[in-house]
Amino acid sequence: DSGVTQTPKHLITATGQRVTLRCSPRSGDLSVYWYQQSLDQGLQFLIHYYNGEERAKGNILERFSAQQFPDLHSELNLSSLELGDSALYFCASSVGVSGGFHTDTQYFGPGTRLTVL
Amino acid sequence: AQSVTQPDIHITVSEGASLELRCNYSYGATPYLFWYVQSPGQGLQLLLKYFSGDTLVQGIKGFEAEFKRSQSSFNLRKPSVHWSDAAEYFCAVGANSGGYQKVTFGTGTKLQVIP
Numbered sequence: 001d002s003g004v005t006q007t008p009k010h011l012i013t014a015t016g017q018r019v020t021l022r023c024s025p026r027s028g029d030l031s032v033y034w035y036q037q038s039l040d041q042g043l044q045f046l047i048h049y050y051n052g053e054e055r056a057k058g059n060i061l062e063r064f065s066a067q068q069f070p071d072l073h074s075e076l077n078l079s080s081l082e083l084g085d086s087a088l089y090f091c092a093s094s095v096g097v098s099g100g101f102h103t104d105t106q107y108f109g110p111g112t113r114l115t116v117l
Numbered sequence: 118a119q120s121v122t123q124p125d126i127h128i129t130v131s132e133g134a135s136l137e138l139r140c141n142y143s144y145g146a147t148p149y150l151f152w153y154v155q156s157p158g159q160g161l162q163l164l165l166k167y168f169s170g171d172t173l174v175q176g177i178k179g180f181e182a183e184f185k186r187s188q189s190s191f192n193l194r195k196p197s198v199h200w201s202d203a204a205e206y207f208c209a210v211g212a213n214s215g216g217y218q219k220v221t222f223g224t225g226t227k228l229q230v231i232p
Contacts, residue, residue: 111160
């Protein structure tokens with residue numbers, strides 16, 4: 001158990017809908033990262049937040065957005081869902097003292113499996 | 118832009134045998150390099166990482182990796198594989214791009230361990 005929690009575990013929805021995925025980082029971690037893992041695209045980094053501020057962006061679509069709240073939990077919002085958005089979405093957290101993406105060890109949550117029908 | 122290639126999609130080894138998983142990267146400067154493992158139904162776990170210094174990096178679970186700049190490689194090795202090592206392994210490269218720090222993952226190598 002990494003200490004990172006993600007809810008829900010599974011989510012089934014229809015095309016065009018909007019969903020919110022939630023991540024609670026390990027106690028004391030300031031950085032939160034979101035990743036998407038799909039059969040088509042493989043594993044992709046989406047976005048990184050450090051202490052409430054966006055720090056890095058990867059291949060995140062404009063239909064997707066994220067935020068990190070004052071209590072450090074994070075939410076990933078996916079809107080106008082398409083079939084191709086079906087994937088496993090991972091959240092990871094790190095201490096993030098320096099906000100350094102590459103130097104911090106990231107701890108991954110178990111993921112949320114999103115199925116778009 | 119950086120990229121990572123893991124040429125082996127699937128590898129099968131016998132328990133107790135040695136293991137080497139290949140990883141080649143493309144990046145103009147000195148990269149940050151990582152190996153992650155993903156067990157079925159689980160998130161990723163960092164095995165080891167390289168930033169600078171000694172090119173032979175020791176990780177958890179008895180894994181090691183060697184950075185070879187001349188070959189643009191960062192291969193993962195283990196001298197004796199255990200059945201519990203069956204999983205998918207991802208190589209990743211981190212780089213600074215447009216003021217952001219980003220990571221790019223390889224497509225993964227699935228390891229099967231047979232008795």
